Amino acid sequence: MTNGLDTPxxxxxxxxxxxxxFLLLQFGLCTFRYDQNQSTYVTKAFNFYIFPKPFSRTSPDIKFICQSSSIDFLVSQxxxxxxxxxxxxxxLTQEEESQLREQYEERRSQINGVGPSLYTLTSGTSGCNVPEDQREFIRSVE
Known part of the structure; x- marks a missing residue:
């Protein structure tokens, strides 16, 4: 995968x-502060357990794939x-968040009556084509 001649x-x-x-399960963050009295840096490490739990039915449901050697290492630590x-x-990843926001906005717009109609009355346009015998009813409720 990598070799000693690779640049950083x-x-x-x-x-x-x-x-x-791989799924990210832990996030580590280390802070540094310079102590003038001691002329040294003071460090503080923080570890956060993270897991992409779906918080609604429309949230992404991520597959959890692992390597036995990785599990063995984590257990030993x-x-x-x-x-x-x-x-x-x-x-959520940035991509998952964007998709979820788009879905939410689309649903909100449809509920508020500002979004694209679920049905179209003319053929050749996007959406579902309404049968001729039901078009008058759809027009009356729009």
Missing amino acids: EERYTKLRKHSMN GFDFNKVFRSGIPY
Whole structure:
């Protein structure tokens, strides 16, 4: 996958490409503060368990794929699988969030009567074509 001759950018690109198939379960963040009195940096590490729980029926339902070697490593490091599944912070990717927002806005517009009609009265346009014998009824309720 990577080799010693890769530039940092090439290495990052390769690792990122192959890691996108895996589910993110923990997010780590480290803060740094310079202590002038001690002339040193003070660090504080934070780890957050995260899990993409679907919060509605229209939310993405992500498949959980894992490698046994990864599970073995996480167990050896004290990773708490119960905690990640029970109380992990829910998240969406940017793409999933955009799709969910579009679906929400489309539904909201239809409910408020501003969005595109579910039916069309003329043929050749997008949507469902209404049979001729039902067009008058649709016109009366629009």
